[in-house]
Amino acid sequence: MNRTRLLAAAGTATALLLAGATPAPAAPEKPDRATAAAAPSAGNDVFRVSVQRTEGLGVGSFTVRTGPAHPAGAGRDVLFGGGVPGTSFMTVRDLTSGVDYVQSQYLTMPTEIALDSVYWTQSALGTTGFRTHWSTYTDAPGDGKLVLIDQDVVVHGSTVADSSVEVTTTVTGSTEDTFQLQYLWDTAAGTDDGPVLQAGAYNPFAASETREATLSAVDSVALADNEGGPTLTYGLTGTGPARVTPPPTPPQALQFVCWPRAVGAAPGPYQTDPAIDVATTGAGCPGPSGPDSAVRYLFAPAKVGPSGVRASASLFSTTPDPTSITVAPARLGSPALSATLTSRGHGVPGATLTFAAGGRTLCSAVTNPSGVASCGGLTEGLAALLGYSASYAGGGIWAGSTGKR
Known part of the structure; x- marks a missing residue:
């Protein structure tokens, strides 16, 4: 030494x-x-x-x-x-x-x-x-x-x-x-x-x-x-x-x-x-x-x-907070698709939601300060009339989730 x-x-x-x-x-x-x-x-x-x-x-x-x-x-x-x-x-x-x-x-x-x-x-x-x-x-x-x-x-x-x-x-x-x-x-x-x-x-x-x-x-x-x-x-x-x-x-x-x-x-x-x-x-x-x-x-x-x-x-490490997605009815207008992402009773801002129907992706959008994401027009609305889903992939703060209608 x-x-x-x-x-x-x-x-x-x-x-x-x-x-x-x-x-x-x-x-x-x-x-x-x-x-x-x-x-x-x-x-x-x-x-x-x-x-x-x-x-x-x-x-x-x-x-x-x-x-x-x-x-x-x-x-x-x-x-x-x-x-x-x-x-x-x-x-x-x-x-x-x-x-x-x-x-x-x-x-x-x-x-x-x-x-x-x-x-x-x-x-x-x-x-x-x-x-x-x-x-x-x-x-x-x-x-x-x-x-x-x-x-x-x-x-x-x-x-x-x-x-x-x-x-x-x-x-x-x-x-x-x-x-x-x-x-x-x-x-x-x-x-x-x-x-x-x-x-x-x-x-x-x-x-x-x-x-x-x-x-x-x-x-x-x-x-x-x-x-x-x-x-x-x-x-x-x-x-x-x-x-x-x-x-x-x-x-x-x-x-x-x-x-x-x-x-x-x-x-x-x-x-x-x-x-x-x-x-x-x-x-x-x-x-x-x-x-x-x-x-x-x-x-x-x-x-x-x-x-x-x-x-x-x-x-x-910490486990991401659970989330849930509420999907609104499809519309034949713009925006046609809409969903709200929440956690702990609050809207989650800045998260990307992906909308899909019939096994294909229709569109995606980022949630606003209230946790609402909307996208799509007449074409997407028609494709979603029989039902569609909204999904969030998750990240370091909030866990992923999927909602359906």
Whole structure:
């Protein structure tokens, strides 16, 4: 292990703290997806995870995309990156020595040491994930204490109903120092780098959180895109939910934050500011492509002791809301065919309905804000006089359905 380089960095960090130095946070720049080094991918047909293995880019940092069986379609961001990891990562705080080991290239505080600078290995966990291991010493030369850090990023399940992405960090070693683990997850939803948040299960017709906020003892939270209407949603664990295995570690704090602000903040407690918009206008949170939201986990401090310190959180899939279609009688006029798509008693806007009769498609139309879609003229009306159907294929938010008359 590269003990000499680590101890030199730790000494520099301590000297800066004793001198009362205040670092100037650098403006964070996200990785260039087109030129960033390729990262290995693993998972199932619902979620694919990629984990960084290139030194200098945050070894072990991770990102998540949808797979081919996801109802919102394949290759859509769930954590930012387009398959290139680098902006979602963990920090291991040694509260005894005052050193913060950061799994990222974003070092903005004098206490921070990049985990890239210590000995590390990475291995596959079958075909569904990766384990990254770091070995290092803490404290002064001659009084070194071995610290072992393991991070597992692994996909569980096989269907939309049971798939989840588990991130677990474990600290062990020949030390009884007190450690505190934290995660910063750069949430995304498709091309929207500033998704909105709701506490609990996602309801597409309910109000969402769009500003920085600290949530207390929530079972879970849901994220969804809000640029042109929701098309993709997923959940993040809090104290639950019970369906996620292994059970997550209840966080000391779960916060909805501005990624550029949080990535430059000091490790440890973070003060959210409700005046900062992270998901709509981006006021106070200008990301490279507009609003830039993230979720920040802080776990309770604990001594390593014989069983180590462990923190686990998961991202999980959600089943699309059921829908129903009410078909109106055919008319010999224009529009000849009409149907209403609803969910939870509300009209579903922006969904494409396909009208058919006699085994052939007659026309298709997009639902208006009330969930009504209409199309066709005299020819389609005549073809539908003996009965016709309207179908919605479904997507990441609403499930497919068919109505007949």
